[in-house]
Amino acid sequence: MILVGELALWVGLLMAAWACTVSFAGGALRRDDLIASGRRAIYATFAMVLTASIGLWTALLTRDFSLEYVAGHISANMPNVYVFTAFWSGQAGSMLFWALILSFYSAIAIYANRDRNRVLLPYAAATLGAILVFFLATTCFKANPFTRLDWTPMDGRGMNPQLQNPGMAIHPPNLYLGYVATAIPFAFAIAALITRRLDAEWLGVVRRWSLLSWFFLTIGIVLGMWWAYVELGWGGYWAWDPVENASFLPWLTGTAFLHSIMIQEKRGMLRKWNVVLVVVTFLLSIFGTFITRSGVIESVHSFAQSPVGSWFAAFFFISTGTTIYLVATRLKNLEAKAELESMVSREAAFLYNNLVLVGIAFAVLWGTLFPILSEWVRAEKITVGPPFFNAVNRPLGLLLLALTGIGPLIAWRKASTANLKRQFAVPATSGLALGVLLFALGMAGGYALVTYALAGFVAATILQEFYKGVSARRAIHGESIPVGFVRLVARNRRRYGGYIVHAGIVMLFAAFAGLAFKTEHDVTLRTGQEFETNDPYGHHWRFVSQGASTDKRANRMVTSVALETFRDGKRTGFITSEKRQYFDSADRPTFEPSTEVGIRSTAKLDTYVVLAGVRGDVAELRVTFNPLVVWVWLGGALMAIGGLIVMWPQAERRRATQAGYVSVLAPGQAEAPAVGATV
Amino acid sequence: MNRREFFARLTTGAGVTVSTAVAVRAARAQAAQAPAAVDSSNLFAMDQSASRPVRLPPKPGSRVVVSAAERDAVEHRIRCQCGCTLDVYTCRTTDFSCQVSPSMHRDVMALVSGGYTAQEIIDAFVGVYGERVLMAPRATGFNLLGWAAPFVALGGGALVVSVLLRNWGRPARAKTVTGTRATGPTDATDDELARLQAAVRDDR
DSSP states (O other), rough: HHHHHHHHHHHHHHHHHHHHHHHHHHHHHHHHHHHHHHHHHHHHHHHHHHHHHHHHHHHTTTTTBBBHHHHHHOOOOOOOOHHGGGTTTTTHHHHHHHHHHHHHHHHHHHTTTTSSTHHHHHHHHHHHHHHHHHHHHHHHHHTTTBBBBBSSSSOOOOOGGGOOOOOHHHHHHHHHHHHHHTTHHHHHHHHHHHHHHSSEEEHHHHHHHHHHHHHHHHHHHHHHHHHHIIIIOSSOOOOOOOOHHHHHHHHHHHHHHHHHHHHHHHHSHHHHHHHHHHHHHHHHHHHHHHHHSSSSHHHHHOOOOOHHHHHHHHHHHHHHHHHHHHHHHHTTTTTTOOOSSSSSSSHHHHHHHHHHHHHHHHHHHHHHHHHHHHHHHHHOOOOOOOHHHHHHHHHHHHHHHHHHHHHHHSHHHOOHHHHHHHHHHHHHHHHHHHHHHHHHHHHHOHHHHHHHHHHHHHHHHHHHHHHHHHHHHHHOOOOOHHHHHHHHHHHHHHHHHHHHHHHHHHHHHHHHHHGGOOOOEEEEOOOOEEEEETTSSSEEEEEEEEEEEEEEEEEEEEEEEEEEETTTEEEEEEEEEEEEEEOOOOOEEEEEEEEEEEEEEEEEEOOOOOOEEEEEEEEEEEEEEEEHHHHHHHHHHHHHHHHHHHHOOOHHHHHHHHHHHHHHHHHHGTSOHHHHHHO | HHHHHHHHHHHHHHHHHHHHHHHHHHHHHHHHHHHHOOOSSSSSOTTTTTTOOOOOOOTTOOOSSOHHHHHHHHHHHHBBBBBOOBBBHHHHTTTTTOHHHHHHHHHHHHHHHHHHOOHHHHHHHHHHHHHHGGSOOOOSTTHHHHHHHHHHHHHHHHHHHHHHHHHHHHHHHHHHHHTTTSSSOOOOOHHHHHHHHHHHHHHO
């Protein structure tokens, strides 16, 4: 099976090259036979890449240490679940995994559109084929997971212990699912540019794929934050590391697109901008991969001395150059008749929302690349770390939070003064009241106060929208509040799913602001010694060391220290932190010792204990009070739920929506396609 | 060839040239750095020999002028050089296998005991390691570009959006003034209009 997989990888590369060539030729020559052949070649590519992936999984699960990748990433005594996830834990495997997802997505997108968008399809298939050629060629020539060693070692090197975590098992696949999904909208955008069919037709195809990408990127990013928080032990969940930034960039531009697409759907405006956002989102995915795999930027996650960086650089610049050429030569086709009745309208609010999102993306990209620029200009290396990103992004983030509340309150086209007063009265009062209340209660910190006031404002706008909607249903249909709520959301999933996403954003911002009150203590305790301090809420805490213990488990030696904890004199239990030294099947240590953080989570506060080291019976510990962290995970989950609601097909309204208002006037003509109508 | 085509070709040509140059440069850099055995694990390799002594003689009649909290704040501003990308305080209280952050911490402690202020300690570290030892660049000289560019870009973007909105608003306002908006009689029946209005209302 391993050999079959290796061969399938090469056949997959040939299939992708065939798909790219004949699809493009079929589109250009208008030859249906070539187009059909290209379509089938995309399916075949998926089959081949899947076979290659099964081959690699077989090699991993049978512990075939004659393969360099297997010997370098697993050991004989590792649990099978992490042997399975080792598929994507290294460079070569992750490249194959990327190709697997891309070929799977491509097959679905091409199959779903086989009878629709017949003009766009061959060029979309050709573009996807070209991207597949790049990934498969890189895998075959520069990072082949089937490369064999000259000799077969008795055991493998094992997996970095910090990757042996449930979060790490599902965080990378989600990020890859998100990154790779940006390729489908990109392919259809390129197809639309080539064919000069730049009306709403291509948008209809890409919206759901963009949502899918956004959904998985959101989950992937939040899971990555969770993994960093519970596994790395530095006490936070976001460090503005280049790899984190690389995942955040396409999320930002993808979010901007999901807002601006509404303006094109409703008003036919922003055609150029939407093409640019789709293209930039994909290119940022590639660029992010390039900067983290080339070693050009120092990152804690860097794929060290990676040989694929130059290939990614070449692919990035060729894709960028091609896209710039296509956009530049089709500007006339992208002209749209833009009219705006008022500067105070939802269209204008969405434009400013796009500006801030893209502004944050620029700030993050700029900060990530500035060390390179500095070294190039001044020949001096500098570090651009969290203090820079926090200082720059705080004001931009607050602007974005404010717009999250303002946008939904303003009417499309033109908002009257009366409308504004009616819509803003309750939310603005709520936000202001919350800010004043927190100030009166003694909350210090300007940014935190402004964040909570804005969070109160946005939360009130969301509640107001739900209240109005449910009240209307109760008045018209006589439904109970729960039934009215469920049906309100179900009947207009885009709108109310979007509000649920906004509610998740509010939670996240509230949690981020909580970090302003984080406190940490560097503590040294002998067995039986205690440490006393107050948390940010003023509660008194006492930690009593129970001493260090060491025990041997399946593939690791564990040194742990338990602290008995008391809050305001009342016992709350134990918090245990560990240091783990992993070893291979011959009991030889592998990797540096890793940390297992002890965390006690409540809605108000995380008590976070890290064992830095043990000398005799003396434990070196860091005790951190992290307020409101649990709301990061809840906010992320709520955003994912909201995204799922927005994505979920709306069968009963689809036909009517696709046909636009024509169907309302003449139900019998509902099959006619309408400009800007998408689900 | 018209102006639009000229610029399109120029842009494409420049893109290809830049891409080739960058790809060649990256390939050369990698060829120079590539070790015999490639480690593709995606977590950093620690450089335990990265610390350099940061020593200054104690000030005459020195007394400690930096509190413990201020000392921790200083360590939060200095980056550990082991490759972890963390600051000294976080690294030394997280990872006991790192020998670099404890060494840098000892230097901080010695300078604190020597009577140096927080700023003097930071300056001493910059003097030895260079500016890369700081977690964020100082807002001086060329670094000002780094700090200001995001806000300048946002301001520029806001200006562009405002101009666009104003331009897009002109035709709509002109129509309103000349009365060409669809306020007159239409071909639709009252029933059709009512259904259309309901659909528009539902769609908002």
